[in-house]
Amino acid sequence: MAVEKAWTSSAAPAFLTLDTNVIERGLREQWELHITWYYQHFSLLATRDEGFNTYDTSAPTGRVHVPSEGYHIQDGNFLTR
Numbered sequence: 001m002a003v004e005k006a007w008t009s010s011a012a013p014a015f016l017t018l019d020t021n022v023i024e025r026g027l028r029e030q031w032e033l034h035i036t037w038y039y040q041h042f043s044l045l046a047t048r049d050e051g052f053n054t055y056d057t058s059a060p061t062g063r064v065h066v067p068s069e070g071y072h073i074q075d076g077n078f079l080t081r
Contacts, residue, residue, distance in 0.1 A: 029052045041079070049071065
């Protein structure tokens with residue numbers, strides 16, 4: 001269970017805040033694809049993420065299947081020979 005401290009809200013603000021009666025149910029269905037390219041002193045890394053999280057409450061509406069996705073690109077250059 002994640003606990004939010006007072007200093008974390010300024011360092012990394014929450015992008016999803018749930019009510020106290022909401023719980024996460026089931027498996028986290030997530031995958032990630034990495035692609036890396038190297039050329040002489042240069043490197044490039046790209047990542048693509050997707051998945052689903054399932055949340056539930058005590059209300060009769062049932063479970064909610066929430067999709068999540070993201071990506072990042074990173075490059076690097078070695079200065080030594």
